[in-house]
Amino acid sequence: MAAGGGIDPISQFQIKPIVPLRPFGLDLSFSNASLFMALTVAAVSLIMVYGSSQRATVPGRLQSLAEIIYEFVASTVTGVMGKQGMVFFPFVFSLFMFVLMANMLGMIPGAFTVTSHIIVTAAFAFLVIGVVLVYGIMKHGSHFFGLFVPSGVPGWLLPFMVLIEAVSFVSRPISLSLRLFGNMLAGHIALKVFGGFVVALLAGGGIGYVIAPLPLLLAIALTALEFLVAFLQAYVFAILTCVYLNDALHPGH
Amino acid sequence: MPVRPSPSLGTARAGATIAALSVLILAEAAQAQTAPGAKASFPPFDATTFAGQLFWLAISFGVLYWLMSTVALPRVGAILEERAGTISRDLDNAAQMQAKAEETAKAYESALAEARKNAQGIAQAARDAGAKASDERRHVVEAELSAKLAAAEATIASTKSAAMQNVRGLGSEVAVAIVAKLTGQSPTASEASDAVDQALARG
Numbered sequence: 001m002a003a004g005g006g007i008d009p010i011s012q013f014q015i016k017p018i019v020p021l022r023p024f025g026l027d028l029s030f031s032n033a034s035l036f037m038a039l040t041v042a043a044v045s046l047i048m049v050y051g052s053s054q055r056a057t058v059p060g061r062l063q064s065l066a067e068i069i070y071e072f073v074a075s076t077v078t079g080v081m082g083k084q085g086m087v088f089f090p091f092v093f094s095l096f097m098f099v100l101m102a103n104m105l106g107m108i109p110g111a112f113t114v115t116s117h118i119i120v121t122a123a124f125a126f127l128v129i130g131v132v133l134v135y136g137i138m139k140h141g142s143h144f145f146g147l148f149v150p151s152g153v154p155g156w157l158l159p160f161m162v163l164i165e166a167v168s169f170v171s172r173p174i175s176l177s178l179r180l181f182g183n184m185l186a187g188h189i190a191l192k193v194f195g196g197f198v199v200a201l202l203a204g205g206g207i208g209y210v211i212a213p214l215p216l217l218l219a220i221a222l223t224a225l226e227f228l229v230a231f232l233q234a235y236v237f238a239i240l241t242c243v244y245l246n247d248a249l250h251p252g253h
Numbered sequence: 254m255p256v257r258p259s260p261s262l263g264t265a266r267a268g269a270t271i272a273a274l275s276v277l278i279l280a281e282a283a284q285a286q287t288a289p290g291a292k293a294s295f296p297p298f299d300a301t302t303f304a305g306q307l308f309w310l311a312i313s314f315g316v317l318y319w320l321m322s323t324v325a326l327p328r329v330g331a332i333l334e335e336r337a338g339t340i341s342r343d344l345d346n347a348a349q350m351q352a353k354a355e356e357t358a359k360a361y362e363s364a365l366a367e368a369r370k371n372a373q374g375i376a377q378a379a380r381d382a383g384a385k386a387s388d389e390r391r392h393v394v395e396a397e398l399s400a401k402l403a404a405a406e407a408t409i410a411s412t413k414s415a416a417m418q419n420v421r422g423l424g425s426e427v428a429v430a431i432v433a434k435l436t437g438q439s440p441t442a443s444e445a446s447d448a449v450d451q452a453l454a455r456g
Contacts, residue, residue, distance in 0.1 A: 013296035015306070026304045033302070034309035041317045048325035055328065057336055070329045090322035098317055117296075119303045120310055185297060 009192035013116055013185070033120075036112045040101045048097070069097070073238065080242035081249055088245050091131065095124060096238035103184060103230035107223070115233075116184040118177065125177035128241045136248035147251040176240055183233045187226045194219040425449045 017029035047069070051062035059067060073093045077085045099115055106113025114120055136144035148165040149158065197215035201208035296302070425445040433439040440448075 010295065015296060015299070015302040017305075021305075026308075027301060028305045028308045030309065031302070031305060033306050034313075037309050037313035041313045041320075044317060045320050045325070048329065049320055052325060052328045052332060055332055055335075057332075057339055059332075063332070066325070066329055067333060070326065070333070090318065090326055093326060094314065094318040094321045097321070098314055114310075117302075117306060118298065119306050123307055123310055124314075181297070 009189045009196065012112070012188060012192060015117075032112045033114055033117065036102065036105055036114050039105055040098055040114060043105065044097045044101050073097075076235075076238060077242055080239065081246045084249055085242065085246065087249075088131075088242075092238055092241055092245070095128070095241055096234055099124070099180065099237050100231060100234035103234055104227075106184065106188065107227060107230060113184055113188055115180055116188055118181045121177040121181040122173070124180075124237070125173035128176065128244055129173040132244050132248040135245075136251055139248065140251055144248070144251045147247055172240075172244060176237065176244075180233050180237055183229055187222070187229055191219060191222050191226060194222060421446075421449055421453070424453075 015031045015033050017027075017031045018035060019030035021028045021030060047062060048066050051066035054060060054063055056063055070093075073096055074086070074089060076096075077089050077092050081088070102114040102120075105111050106116065133144075136147070140146075148162050148169065150161050150165065153161050194215045198212050198219065201212040201215070425442065425448075428449055429439055429442065429445045432445070
């Protein structure tokens with residue numbers, strides 16, 4: 001990272017094409033972002049597909065990991081949506097694992113963080129809301145829009161409430177995408193800034209040698225925090241996805 | 254307990270459709286935005302990269318979803334289910350075996366109690382029989398002994414009376430001899446005998 005842009009904390013988000021690809025005037029180049037998306041899929045597949053390939057009754061390490069993740073996500077899904085929610089289990093699982101693995105791979109020094117780009121998190125968020133809308137309307141028809149009409153509200157208040165519900169529904173994908181994007185972006189910038197301080201202080205020499213360990217310690221603490229955030233944001237994303245999908249399953253208030 | 258996802262083709266199809274649609278719409282939008290040519294300085298907001306990112310994201314997430322929903326998750330679910338089945342089967346077997354063992358122990362115990370009871374009966378019978386036999390023997394021996402005793406007593410009595418007879422005869426002879434020595438006259442045998450009788454009667 002340091003080699004790429006010195007102390008510039010933004011350059012780590014730069015997308016650099018690896019294999020240029022420009023069909024129909026669209027820039028579809030295979031970039032470093034695409035590479036890390038592929039690595040994310042490969043890493044998740046390694047755990048889940050290769051890990052479970054032994055089908056051992058007494059699991060090995062990788063299979064144990066696969067089973068733990070499976071049961072973790074399954075309990076999250078059933079906890080929020082009940083047994084019926086297992087319809088969405090593969091979807092929630094894929095989302096959770098993609099976001100988690102992308103966040104974790106982003107913690108490798110020099111790596112690209114797929115989820116630090118708003119377009120990626122927004123795509124996921126709109127995919128979730130799209131599934132909610134399509135499934136909700138397919139399953140419940142016009143009853144789905146009962147979601148926006150809270151029961152037990154006096155008539156004169158109802159238009160106001162419907163407006164609020166509608167705004168809250170529309171703001172869901174925005175908050176969902178911005179939360180993940182903002183966390184990943186800010187964390188990586190902070191890490192880079194403190195890492196840059198160390199380099200700058202050491203380059204300055206003199207008193208810099210004395211002060212340099214302070215931002216280094218902070219960078220170490222931030223790294224630990226970022227690992228926590230990487231997991232937590234993936235989990236929050238999965239939980240909120242479940243909560244929103246629950247509306248598609250049970251639109252009544 | 255693992256809960257296996259019921260494969261919902263409808264959801265998968267809907268998801269795929271939405272993904273494809275959103276990719277197309279956003280890609281078009283991105284393309285439209287980049288047209289003015291304003292150079293974005295902040296990479297995450299650089300719209301020229303949106304189309305490529307969405308394109309590769311759709312592919313990679315599609316592959317991941319396909320792999321997870323068709324290969325990995327059913328397989329892990331099956332493994333977990335199988336394990337749960339194995340465990341419950343083993344537990345059932347263990348419970349059955351335990352029940353069988355308990356039954357066997359009960360049977361053994363009842364057999365033991367029966368045997369003990371039988372043994373007591375046999376011992377009692379043997380004791381009774383022994384006591385009866387020894388009683389009989391004792392009775393026989395006692396009868397024999399009392400018969401012998403009676404015979405002996407009879408012998409003793411007859412011997413004694415015979416001896417007494419002899420003693421009386423001897424006494425009268427001695428009396429005759431003493432009287433003859435003292436008086437010089439010898440009393441007749443009948444006199445002596447009367448005298449002896451009188452003396453014996455006096456004690």
